[in-house]
Amino acid sequence: MARIGVFVCHCGENIGRTVDVPSVARAAQGFPGVVVSKDNKYTCSEPGQAIIREAIREHMLTGVVIAACSPHMHERTFRRVCASAGLNPFLCEIANIREHCSWIHEDRGEATAKAIDLVRLAVEKVKRNIPLETISIPIERKALVIGGGIAGIQAALDIADGGREVILVEKEPSIGGHMSQLSETFPTLDCSQCILTPRMVEVAQHPRIRLMTYSEVESVDGYVGNFDVTIRKKARKVDATICTGCGACMTACVQRKVSNEFDEGLSKRTAIYTPFPQAVPNIPVIDQMKCLRILSQKKGKQDACGKCLDACAIGAIRFDQEDELVTEKVGAIVVATGYSLYSIGKEQDSPDISGYGEYGYGTIPDVIDGMQFERLASASGPTAGKILRPSDGKEPKRIVFLQCIGSRDRAKGIDYCSKICCMYVAKHTMLYRHKVHDGQATVFYMDVRANGKGYDEFTRRAIEEDGAVYMRGRVSRMYRDGDVIKVVGFDTLAGEPVTIDADMVVLATAIRPRPGIKDLAQKLSISYDKHGFLNEAHPKLRPVETNTAGVFLAGACQAPRDIPDTVATASSAAAKVLGLFSQESLEREPTVARVDISHCAGCFTCERVCPYGAIGHREIRDRQGRLIKTVADVNPGVCQGCGTCQATCPSKSVELMGFTDEQIFAEVNAILA
Numbered sequence: 001m002a003r004i005g006v007f008v009c010h011c012g013e014n015i016g017r018t019v020d021v022p023s024v025a026r027a028a029q030g031f032p033g034v035v036v037s038k039d040n041k042y043t044c045s046e047p048g049q050a051i052i053r054e055a056i057r058e059h060m061l062t063g064v065v066i067a068a069c070s071p072h073m074h075e076r077t078f079r080r081v082c083a084s085a086g087l088n089p090f091l092c093e094i095a096n097i098r099e100h101c102s103w104i105h106e107d108r109g110e111a112t113a114k115a116i117d118l119v120r121l122a123v124e125k126v127k128r129n130i131p132l133e134t135i136s137i138p139i140e141r142k143a144l145v146i147g148g149g150i151a152g153i154q155a156a157l158d159i160a161d162g163g164r165e166v167i168l169v170e171k172e173p174s175i176g177g178h179m180s181q182l183s184e185t186f187p188t189l190d191c192s193q194c195i196l197t198p199r200m201v202e203v204a205q206h207p208r209i210r211l212m213t214y215s216e217v218e219s220v221d222g223y224v225g226n227f228d229v230t231i232r233k234k235a236r237k238v239d240a241t242i243c244t245g246c247g248a249c250m251t252a253c254v255q256r257k258v259s260n261e262f263d264e265g266l267s268k269r270t271a272i273y274t275p276f277p278q279a280v281p282n283i284p285v286i287d288q289m290k291c292l293r294i295l296s297q298k299k300g301k302q303d304a305c306g307k308c309l310d311a312c313a314i315g316a317i318r319f320d321q322e323d324e325l326v327t328e329k330v331g332a333i334v335v336a337t338g339y340s341l342y343s344i345g346k347e348q349d350s351p352d353i354s355g356y357g358e359y360g361y362g363t364i365p366d367v368i369d370g371m372q373f374e375r376l377a378s379a380s381g382p383t384a385g386k387i388l389r390p391s392d393g394k395e396p397k398r399i400v401f402l403q404c405i406g407s408r409d410r411a412k413g414i415d416y417c418s419k420i421c422c423m424y425v426a427k428h429t430m431l432y433r434h435k436v437h438d439g440q441a442t443v444f445y446m447d448v449r450a451n452g453k454g455y456d457e458f459t460r461r462a463i464e465e466d467g468a469v470y471m472r473g474r475v476s477r478m479y480r481d482g483d484v485i486k487v488v489g490f491d492t493l494a495g496e497p498v499t500i501d502a503d504m505v506v507l508a509t510a511i512r513p514r515p516g517i518k519d520l521a522q523k524l525s526i527s528y529d530k531h532g533f534l535n536e537a538h539p540k541l542r543p544v545e546t547n548t549a550g551v552f553l554a555g556a557c558q559a560p561r562d563i564p565d566t567v568a569t570a571s572s573a574a575a576k577v578l579g580l581f582s583q584e585s586l587e588r589e590p591t592v593a594r595v596d597i598s599h600c601a602g603c604f605t606c607e608r609v610c611p612y613g614a615i616g617h618r619e620i621r622d623r624q625g626r627l628i629k630t631v632a633d634v635n636p637g638v639c640q641g642c643g644t645c646q647a648t649c650p651s652k653s654v655e656l657m658g659f660t661d662e663q664i665f666a667e668v669n670a671i672l673a
């Protein structure tokens, strides 16, 4: 005989204002099987919980219904209360009379009647609940970090320092990401390479970090604690196990006119190259699209060039090397794939800066973007840190910086603020004045957003100490007049049009998601926003978690971020991973599908419809080992309890624990009664 207790909550005034809570409790008292029904101001409070515990013991309850807020809020709390009183926690049901009644209805009578209905169906369901046990899943205590920028580096080091193994996968030949391209960094103006390269080396030497550069994640299967990852190690055409990084191959290479990506096209590199001198690992890679030997072989010609082969004394050049697929089991994944810049000529999802023809990028050679300016200002850059015009190598005496190119522009489809540009433009004006003492920097801005520790002081310093002129307004057109770039705009504070002569123009272009990120997101079953930045599970309460358990986010893959914010998110993602790995095994809710093997006909409709790939095959054999039949088999670690299999199984052999057909129909009948 069912003995059900019903506890109806006022939720302060949240429910009580609209729903007549005492009436709901009184109505429930009359439902078949209900032996006690009470209302309480705050059922989730300690006194409220105590009342439930006492009632379970006193009335020997076999099931409990809590009529209160959403199960998202307090289902766990109430299940724990039941467990503490000796009742199986899955014999507790929630009737959501806040979000489903009081918050969405105005009429008290209607809201109360609906609340009574919801309690009635919860009572009918809980009568049919059976005790369930949580599922225990082992955890592989090894993490995968995807992306070797400062976010991935920080996350990998924190996890490894916390005592766990890490595989760090970077698609480029070296780790470092955008930070390795920067000159000096706001707000302290410390040299980017000086703070980054020691960390890169630390990663390479860390006994618990396995670095896989020039590699990409091919596929991801499995679930939290047990991901099976396949990684493609792209062929460097160089044997990394013996290469000493002496650079003789690069010196010998005759193909010297390849646009250098690291210098943002402001210099040339060879076909066999390391991206930059401090690269980690310091092992070159052959650019197969540019190598004369590979290109000529593709055309069926024989070995046009072999200079690097000849130059390498230890025989590390391997033209026969092919891509390799490596499989690894990991328990958690940190995605740290960073951002790309809104810029012409680069791989973009959409749109590209050619939509900004008025700024002459790509047509006027001395119109460059912010990252190109970083390379000019960097001591390791193409001009050894001198600010020189790309067109003629002369020192520009007047530079105009334009903010918000592509950002905050609804007409062009990017409505968000790129967040870091106000700060790096202020930095650029300073770096410029530190190098060209008689230079004049003018900044066109919409408004200055400098909300970080020391950030406002930093931008003021650019104006007050380094003499940058900030002009509020937009530029409508730029054109070349001989040697000069005419910048035509409108000063909105003075209320008048202005034309400024510039020797160079720097565009602060929008921060964009990485091209290809949607592909990776699909492999990981995580979501992204309308722009392509990866979504967190909850912006306030779970900012580095995703909607897939065990997959975490770090850095600018999530939104435009500066280095301090990037490092902070990387460390918190690492903390989440270490928290996960601190457990012996994972406890999972038992609300997963189960197959009745005696009925299953092995049609595998369930396998085809399962959105999580949770269903496999199981062979049923007799005592002699002869195959009787093959049936569906649910992996409880992967199953998310969506019930699609239950709804589609033609022989009704699959049931979702906690949501069986019998329970669902009991609810429906209770409503229709």
Ligand SMILES: Cc1cc2nc3c(=O)[nH]c(=O)nc-3n(C[C@H](O)[C@H](O)[C@H](O)COP(=O)(O)OP(=O)(O)OC[C@H]3O[C@@H](n4cnc5c(N)ncnc54)[C@H](O)[C@@H]3O)c2cc1C
Binding pocket: 146, 147, 148, 149, 150, 151, 152, 169, 170, 171, 172, 175, 176, 177, 178, 179, 182, 184, 185, 186, 187, 215, 216, 217, 336, 337, 338, 339, 340, 341, 370, 371, 374, 420, 424, 427, 514, 520, 554, 555, 556, 557, 561, 562, 563, 564, 566
């Ligand atoms: C012009 C400019 C100046 C800046 N100046 C400053 C400054 O002075 N101070 C400051 O605090 N911030 C500055 N920033 C911001 C800074 O660049 C970022 O905060 C930082 O680089 C973000 O790091 P990240 O690791 O998240 O991303 P990234 O630096 O973009 O690194 C991501 C890494 O992931 C790799 N990757 C991408 N996709 C994959 C994949 N599928 N598989 C494997 N690897 C992948 C990439 O190759 C890259 O190495 C500046 C930005 C710009 C544009």
